[in-house]
Amino acid sequence: MSLTVSDAYKLKSLQNVTILTGQSGFQNVINRMSILDYEFISYKMQGEFIKNDFVLSSFLFAKDDINLLIAAVKTLIDSGVACLGIKNVYYKELPEDLISYAKQKSFSIFLFGYDIYFEDIITEVTDTLRLIDKNQLLEMKVDNLIGNELSRSLVRELALDINSHFKERFIVIYCKTLKHADEGTHFRTLDRLKNLDYFKEEDSIFKYKQGMLVILTFHDEDEKKINLKKVTQEFYFRTSLIPDDYLLGVSDCLQALHQLDKGIQQSLYACKVCEIQQSHQKRFDEIGLYKVILPFQNSFWLNYYYKSILSPLEQYDKKYSADLLRTATSYVSNDGSIKKTAEALFQHENTIRYRLAKIRSLLSMEGDNHSFYPQLSIAVQIYQLETFV
Structure with a gap:
């Protein structure tokens, strides 16, 4: 996660600048702010400005000599500076x-006028960089929480390190945008949400991966008021986010802070199922077999299992173009309904029955009326997860 030149141009203080170089250098990363305010001496600038600097200058020292400005700008470019902003006091064009x-050289240059102050640009860019640094630390803490089997005491310690005001009971929401959004858009949305009355000091909201992680905690006496079915409704109502623009995964209501790692994972799993099933919101208690499959999605044995079931269908399809695999996935997606599967595939019901009989034959399950569908269902869900990833 980083601040790019493109992100910076979306900041409030840079809304009305004039970009001279088009979109060149928009992907350059910004690490710090610098000011060029002394008389240009080439050797003095060496090391003074470094890779990924965002430099501002009025070029007072070059007001009577355009060659000094040209030499200085080229030195900045060759030093790997991210971009350059010039106050148009002495130069209104280059x-x-x-x-x-x-x-x-993939370098960005912009001009800004008297109504924009150095201090405003420096403050906003620096604050954004600090926010990114803070968020990177939070992401690392979450990765540590969910990427390792930690003891209860350590999970609790890390949880309180994220927010020392956390209460014991909690719900985790993972909110992922369906639209492509740059870092600047993410942080502007977060800034707005953090200032809402909906979020109290015992709650946290921060960027995580391509979405926002929301941790809502509450006192024991508030537990009876929690209705998971209404959590998403209240979240959207209070935040004014547009439901069609997001995927929402909601954890169970967990009873102790030492379970925060599990709560975060539950919200991420629920959101993943939203993506797989093309649904806008899911609670963890709604995702069925994925509760078991997702935690072990990288397991050798899960992969081995689904391939043992579906590989014969794929091989048969390649040889005869029989569409057995698509029939199997549709059959499972339609909860084992032959009628709905036929409608989804625009086929006659007898065609679906014939294909299912062929699938049973290939899997040597002709007389197995009890385990055929459960085995096929598990294999298809693992397959959908693998192909989605």
Whole structure:
């Protein structure tokens, strides 16, 4: 996670600047702010400005000599600086040769006027960088929580390290946008949400991967008020987020803070099922067999199991174009209904019956009326997860 030049241009203080180099250098990463405010001496600039700097200058020292400005800008570019902002006090345009050089080097240059102050740009960019640093630390803590089998005491310690005001009971929501969003958009949304009355000091909301992780905690006496079915409704109502633009995974209501790792995983799993099943929201208690499959999705034995069931169908399809695998996945997606499967595949019901009989034959399950569907269902769900990932 990083702040790019493209993200920076979306900040409030940079909304009205004039970009001279088009989208060149938009993907450059910004690590810190710097100001060029002394008379240009090439050797003095060496090491003063480093890779990924965001530099501002009025070029006072070059007001009477455009060649000094050109030399300084080229030195900045060659130093790996991310971008350059020029206050248009002395220069309201730059030579075309310099702009072309900047574009060739994937460098961004913009002009800004009297109504924009150095301090405003520096403050906003620096605050954003600090927020990103803080969020990176939070992401690392969450990765540590869910990526390792930690003791209860350590989970609790890490949880309180995330927010020392956490209460014991909690629900975790993972909210992932369906639209492509840059870092700046994520952080602007987070800034708005953090200021809502909906979130109390005992709650946390922060960016995690491609979404937002929300941890809502509450006192023991509030437990009776928690209705998981209404959690998503209240979340959308209170945050004013548009449900069609997001996927929402909601954990169970867990009883102790030492279970925070499990709560986070539950919300992530529920959100993953939203993606697989093309649903906008899921609670962990709604995802059925995925409760078992998702925690072990990288297991050799799960992969071995689903391939032992579905590989014969794939091989038969390749040889005869029989569409058995698609029939099997549709059959499972339609809860074993031949009628719904036929409608979904635009086939006659007898065609579906014939294909299912062929699947039974290939799997040597002709007389097995009890375990055929459960085995096929588990194999298909693992397959859908694997092909989705």
